[in-house]
Amino acid sequence: MNPAAMGLLLFVSLTLFTFSVTRRFLPLFVMQPDNRLDNKRERAISVLKLFFGQLRFLRPFERVHGIAHVMIFWGAVVVTLSTVQMAGRGFSADFHLPGFGDSRVGLTYVFLKDLFTLSIMAGCTMAFVNRVFFRPARMILSAEALVILNWIFWMMVMDLLYESTLFILVPDHPEAHAAFLGVFGKNILMGMGLTADSPITSQMHAVGCWGHLILGLSFLNYLPYCKQFHEVTSLPSIFMRSLKKKGALTLQDRENEDAIFGVGKIEDFSWKRGLDMYSCAECGRCRANCPAHLTDKPLSPMAVIMDEREHLKKKTNLMCRAALHQVKKEPEKARAVLEEWSGEELVGGVISDETIWACTTCGHCVANCPLMIEHVDNIIDMRRHLVQVESRFPGELKQCFxxxxxxxxxxxxxxxxxxxxxxxxxxxxxxxxxxxxxxxxxxxxxxxxxxxxxxxxxxxxxxxxxxxxxxxxxxxxxxxxxxxxxxxxxxxxxxxxxxxxxxxxxxxxxxxxxxxxxxxxxxxxxxxxxxxxxxxxxxxxxxxxxxxKRVFAAGKKFSGKGPVVYHDSCYLGRYNDLYDIPRDIARFIPGVKLLEAERRERTSFCCGAGGGRMWMEEKIGKRINTERFEQLFATGARTIATACPYCMIMLDDAMKEKGMEEEVEIMDLAQMMLRSFED
Ligand code: SF4
Ligand code: SF4
CATH class of the missing domain: 3.40.50.1860 (Rossmann fold)
Known part of the structure; x- marks a missing residue:
């Protein structure tokens, strides 16, 4: 290989990559401060579980797609070392990373590398087929995603070509003992007539090496401009995830005179929210069970993050200039630069008021985002601006406030x-x-x-x-x-x-x-x-x-209208993990036949009242409470058990709207329990 060409390739691509990444990260310096470096132990554990362990991809919820992601992710971690080694061989044919080579560690790595090359190729194929033929409703079919999957797949093909031809050219290469995939490729190519002396073997070897590196380095340079940038940002994003309690909103600092009341402009968000915008992988898990999105409201949590990201990108030049002033400790100049923005505003423009008010704060999006993006706080930040700075909110809320x-x-x-x-x-x-x-x-x-x-x-x-x-x-x-x-x-x-x-x-x-x-x-x-x-x-x-404590002996047989289904309240379940206790109470009552809805527990569906939605009119799309009532009724249950006033009121309204008071009853678990004694 030509060391000068390799040096030039690495220099150009790494310089361009550094420039692009700097441009992405500089704007974060003019966003608001947020201390995300406390409690490092807990943060490190999160990285182990959520980044390396990929826990949120392995939930029962659409496991096939999750497995494909894990296969590609782990493959990328392992194969990247081999790519570094391959680039080093552009300067010295025997180059290997310290401790690798023909040592036991090196050969084990070669075996694993081949295994994970296979894993990436299989993962890319699964993901491609899933997206094109079995795409779940949560996903969008983007050409970009398909191009990326192909890009990664062909990088692996090139790597395999490089390795297979290497073993033809150097028959006693020590790595051949462990590289089962390379040896398999070598045997196929030799079966096709390739030998160590045929010039085509050397040419194919060069194509494999340069092809893998050029595809890899160009992919690296594409990252800051596509959704795949999460490959760079996801580790810091997860490390600096919010450690506050699940059910708590971010505290607005009322004492600090410089504190901003909510978010009206993109730079009013904290820098971590900016990092989150880059991290969104557009997987759609956040919207899979979003009650607003599924009933045709103008809100999709994924779209909110993507739209904010596009807006941030549009303001990049301005924010970079402002950030340079900020770094030079010239906040006045930084503010003046930001004032130059004449494009669309974030709140009321990029993100419409209807979108901001459509959220029920059910928390499904946050609980399911593999990148730990905080959609609810993001939306509440914008509501805070609308209410406290602009005094702009749905008319119904005037009376409520x-x-x-x-x-x-x-x-x-x-x-x-x-x-x-x-x-x-x-x-x-x-x-x-x-x-x-x-x-x-x-x-x-x-x-x-x-x-x-x-x-x-x-x-x-x-x-x-x-x-x-x-x-x-x-x-x-x-x-x-x-x-x-x-x-x-x-x-x-x-x-x-x-x-x-x-x-x-x-x-x-x-x-x-x-x-x-x-x-x-x-x-x-x-x-x-x-x-x-x-x-x-x-x-x-x-x-x-x-x-x-056996304070209550079991009462008499429950005399309800039929089988019972328990509807999980978001604030009891998703925010406070109370899933079993309400069900235990229902089971304690003699004669209760407990059924389960398809959407239940962690993937339960909101009643539509949270986040103050109870006091707002629902004019767009299907009513969320009707949707949920239908889901519960479809189980065959005729008693809907609740443990929340909002859920009871919303489901009761839906039942009455359908004129089903004779067929169905909505009861709180406390009422069911007491009735079993009274009967
Ligand atoms: S909190 Fe619920 S309603 Fe709001 S965006 Fe997330 S999933 Fe949708
Ligand atoms: S916000 Fe999270 S869950 Fe939603 S699309 Fe982005 S990465 Fe996926």
Missing amino acids: KGFENLSNPWSLASNTRGDWFKGLGVQTPEENPDFEYLFYVGCAGSFDDRYKKVSRALVGLMQKAGVNFACLGNDEMCCGETARRLGNEYLAQHMINFNLEMFDSIGVKKIVTACPHCFNTFKNEYPQFGKTFQVIHHTELIRQLTR
């Missing part, structure tokens, strides 16, 4: 009637029972919605039956702030949270039980952001504890 501000509930119902639901039940307030063990935090729906007031009463009935020492705040209860926070009204939410914290402190709250997964999630995962932790349990956890 007003209700929170004045009466601490979204329906604007009189706060001095909040505790009316427990009149005559013998429930005590903290004043009457200062030594309460549990604060039963009822929540807005449990206090004001007629359907869920029944659940509050059922839970009181169960707790009284079991002798639980609890108290309710009644009219002194305030909203927990969850909905205002998810609607982007962070200022209002933090005000409510701080108010509650002071009140909880004053009455000595240590344990909270609630029948609302939204309140539960906020108390458990978000209140600690404000410096306070309580023992928080959901009512299903309390009921299960009581059944385990």
